[in-house]
Amino acid sequence: MRRQPLPDDLGPAFTVREALGLGVRRDRLTARDLRAPFHGIRTRADAMAEEVLSRCRTYEPRLTSAQFFSHTTAAALWDLPSASFDATRLHVSALPPAREPRTRGITGHRLDLPIEHLTLRHGLPVPTAAETWAQLGGFSRVEDLVAVGDAILTRRLAERANLEEATHRLARRGVSNLRAALPLLRAGAESPRESLVRLILVRAGLPEPELNRDLRDDSGHFVARLDLAYPEYRVAVEYDGRQHADLTQFRRDADRWPAIAAQGWMLVRVVDHHLRDPVRFVVAPVERVLRSRGWRP
Structure with a gap:
């Protein structure tokens, strides 16, 4: 029929x-x-589709005027680098006295959040980026909160003062992690791994590096963009996250490395498996190169 x-x-x-x-x-x-x-x-x-945005659009007809996507779902809609995304389960919050949703595939919350801390992302109701970051406190490690906070500051989705205010706005889960992450946030990181490598170095007692510094020659011509840089010592640290190196990109990098060395800089490259033993493969080589250039703790 x-x-x-x-x-x-x-x-x-x-x-x-x-x-x-x-x-x-x-x-x-x-x-x-x-x-x-x-x-x-x-x-x-x-x-x-299983992507978070697609599933949010699918659920959107059920949203009431008092409900919005929140927590890790909101982080995904903001394109933030959270390690806690789960496309199969959406987080939806409600403003009191409205009730949070209780249905299959949804984790419901009730949040007494001022309306001015809600906005639209992809046309969907979500908390502001700062409030979203604070909501991740109960789901994320300090390292992950730093990566998300770095991304927010770098993309200018919020100011540091907004993140501080959001941390203290509500009695929320994970506030101790949020407070620990706040002083570690830096604008300029362009990937979660860059944030992690920076944290590893600083926690080991090494100097705070500059983020994504443009290296130019004596004539002012661009040479390279350095992930983490110690200009006083002419030392750079680069994270290479490629699992399967693209040949064209590899050749481009192979030409760039001697160009960096020609400017008197020493480059320490960090790849993914080095993070399994960061003291040995990240901290030790960077410290060794810094000391060779005159750094002393």
């Missing part, structure tokens, strides 16, 4: 109530060309 066509007014995701209100029969909503990712929601099978 031929299926009843769905009304054009229904988007790729819609509520059962909307469909019934447009005259769709209830048995049509159980057909194989539709999916039920959340209670009371239907989506066309060809529109299903």
Whole structure:
């Protein structure tokens, strides 16, 4: 039997109530060309996806005016480098006295959050970037909070004062981790691994490096962009996270390394497996090179 066509007014995701209100029969909503990712929601099978943004758009018809995406889901919508993302489970919060959602695939929260700390991201309601960072305190290690905070400051999504204020706004889980992370945040890091390498070095008692410094020759021509730099000692540290090196990029880097050396700089390269034993493979070689250039603790 031929299926009843769905009304054009229904988007790729819609509520059962909307469909019934447009005259769709209830048995049509159980057909194989539709999916039920959340209670009371239907989506066309060809529109299903596991990415956080896609799932948020699928759930959006169920949101009330007092509800918003929060915690790690909001971090994903802000494109922040959280290690706690789970595309299969969304976090949705409600402003009191509204009730938080309780349904399959959703972790609900109730947050007494001032309305001015809510905004839109991809057209979806979320907390501000600063409030999102603070909500990660109960889900993340200090190192991960630093990586997220660095990204927020680097992308100018919030100021340090906003992060400090968000930390103390509510009685929230993970406040001790947030307070520990705050003084470690730096603008300029362009990847979570850069943030981690910087933390490893500073916690080991080595100097605080400059982040993403442009190296130029005596004529002012650009030579290279250095991930972590100690200009006083002409020492640079570079994190290389490529799992399978692109040949073109590798050749470009191979030309860049001697160009950096030609300016009198020494380069310490860190790759992913070095982070398994950071004292031996990150701290020791950087300290050795710094000492060779005259640094003393």
